[in-house]
Amino acid sequence: MKKKEEINQLDKLWKNMKKPLKAFLASGNQEDLHQFRVNVKKLKALLTLYAFAPDSKDLLTHFKPVKKIFRKAGDIRSAYINLKLAKEHQLNNQEFNDHQQQILDKGTGEFKKKGSKYLKQLKKAHIALQNNIQPLQxxxxxxxxxxxxxxxxxxxxxxxxxxxxxxxxxxxxxxxxxxxxxxxxxxxxxxxxxxxxxxxxxxxxxxxxxxxxxxxxxxxxxxxxxxxxxxxxxxxxxxxxxxxxxxxxxxxxxxxxxxxxxxxxx
Missing domain, CATH: 1.20.120 (Four Helix Bundle (Hemerythrin (Met), subunit A))
Incomplete structure (x- = not known):
């Protein structure tokens, strides 16, 4: 697999990852956040394959900024899922529901405020990965x-x-x-x-x-x-x-x- 082909695959998945992230920053829609996290997992899988090459052992270190954003999104997603579970199973616990809603609202607000910062971090990580990818036999x-x-x-x-x-x-x-x-x-x-x-x-x-x-x-x-x-x-x-x-x-x-x-x- 040639380096150019590897970078093309990276760029394609990167675009798929950024699109729902930008949509979530604009709307706060939970499905967009979910799709962002799904595409981060796909990107990590691709980079894990690339990092299997002898000269690419440190490749995933350049992905760390993305993983940090992924975890922040995960905290928001967990609160949303917990609220869904509470409703589905008729959990009439106002204290629990209020706490999860607070995590959801606060987390979403803080995440959106840092949106520009996150996008800059993603751009920097993308360039670093492009520069450090090696040909994969x-x-x-x-x-x-x-x-x-x-x-x-x-x-x-x-x-x-x-x-x-x-x-x-x-x-x-x-x-x-x-x-x-x-x-x-x-x-x-x-x-x-x-x-x-x-x-x-x-x-x-x-x-x-x-x-x-x-x-x-x-x-x-x-x-x-x-x-x-x-x-x-x-x-x-x-x-x-x-x-x-x-x-x-x-x-x-x-x-x-x-x-x-x-x-x-x-």
């Missing part, structure tokens, strides 16, 4: 995929329903987000079944969302036992499905074709 892309597949396979050999499952999902998303960029390097070399990965990460995402809901509702001390128990029962079913879907991961992800694991190219 096809064999390095293939090794990246093989390495992540091995890590995910190792997890599902003895799955645990804790933060490690969330980390496994992050690795799955590294494969799915980079699929189009990596397609040429993988062709006829490494088989990756996209539909299987999409389905698996979605189930894990539902499990994670349920755990967040349980934590929020349980932490208030005001949620009805039925509401929490229903979510826990649903999660038990998801855990069974995740275990079944993750079993024989390598065989399923490679559509029945074994993916050999080789030493990292020099």
């Amino acid at each position: 096809n064999r390095t892309i293939r090794h990246f995929y093989k390495d992540k597949i091995t890590q995910i396979e190792s997890f599902f050999a003895n799955p645990a329903f804790n933060d490690e499952l969330h980390n496994a999902r992050k690795n799955i998303k590294l494969l799915t987000y980079n699929q189009k960029v990596a397609a040429k390097a993988l062709k006829n070399k490494v088989a990756v079944k996209q539909s299987y990965l999409d389905q698996l990460q979605e189930i894990i995402g539902n499990w994670h969302d349920h755990n967040v809901a349980i934590e929020v509702l349980d932490g208030t001390g005001k949620a009805g036992d039925n509401a929490i128990n229903n979510i826990k029962a649903s999660n038990a079913g998801l855990e069974k499905t995740i275990t079944e879907q993750g079993n024989n991961f390598r065989e399923k992800v490679s559509a029945g074709k074994e993916i050999p694991v080789k030493n990292q190219p020099q």
Whole structure:
């Protein structure tokens, strides 16, 4: 993969990330904020692939300003989701609702005030990344995929329903987000079944969302036992499905074709 092509991919995702951010700064619309965060994750996935090259180990350090803005947006998003959960599960706790609304309103106001500063930081980070990207060999892309597949396979050999499952999902998303960029390097070399990965990460995402809901509702001390128990029962079913879907991961992800694991190219 030539440097020019890598920069073009970076620029494309960067544009997709900035557009909803600017829209949120103008309107405060939560969907725009959500799309900003989704596109930051896609950008980080691309840069994680680029950073796998021997000469690009420090590439992600130039992404740190974006991650800081991402976390600020996450605080706002969490308050919004907590309010949605409270309404969905009829959590009649005015103190909780008022506190979350305060976080949402204050966070949004401060975020929008710093909008110009954030956009300048993004521009500076973008230029730094463009200047530090190095050519990425096809064999390095293939090794990246093989390495992540091995890590995910190792997890599902003895799955645990804790933060490690969330980390496994992050690795799955590294494969799915980079699929189009990596397609040429993988062709006829490494088989990756996209539909299987999409389905698996979605189930894990539902499990994670349920755990967040349980934590929020349980932490208030005001949620009805039925509401929490229903979510826990649903999660038990998801855990069974995740275990079944993750079993024989390598065989399923490679559509029945074994993916050999080789030493990292020099």
